[in-house]
Amino acid sequence: DQQVKQNSPSLSVQEGRISILNCDYTNSMFDYFLWYKKYPAEGPTFLISISSIKDKNEDGRFTVFLNKSAKHLSLHIVPSQPGDSAVYFCAAWYTGNQFYFGTGTSLTVIP
């Protein structure tokens, strides 16, 4: 059972525009959320995180929004750059030292 879902397998955005990647989760016990970025032939690298006590966290061009009532997480990248082209995974933490990952969204930023 997939507890963290990314329903868009791919997304294409023009350089300079906003990229919005979405993530839904089913378990209300999740209390910490993260986004990872993965380039081909490399492992995922941590991008940004948010605790369930917040609804927004910002780091440079990256902002993560959390809507607990909708069990929805989103990552905004503004402005998008070609180097942002990668696969993005959202992940959620559940007590017990286990992360649950989504299936990933492949972002392509078109120059």
Place this chain on the structure above:
Amino acid sequence: KAGVTQTPRYLIKTRGQQVTLSCSPISGHRSVSWYQQTPGQGLQFLFEYFSETQRNKGNFPGRFSGRQFSNSRSEMNVSTLELGDSALYLCASSLTAWREETQYFGPGTRLLVL
């Protein structure tokens, strides 16, 4: 500081065989987690080791096992390989695996089962 290393990077096996994958965490990290990545399922948690003890286990059959050594290096073993075990296997290390800590992933071992 050296990153997480995984060996081998690529592996081809046939059904019924067994395989052992290795992960060396970042120096000082005591937690190692293993994940299986497949196109349709994303990253799925296999298990997590901390100080040589398996602390958590995902929903995988008993054919998947692991261990951690005193130097925190970890191995993952898959016995009686099936075609569906073809995947990218990633390990990640962190100090204690607490949620606010960043997990650092290795480049993965790509396993192909024929």
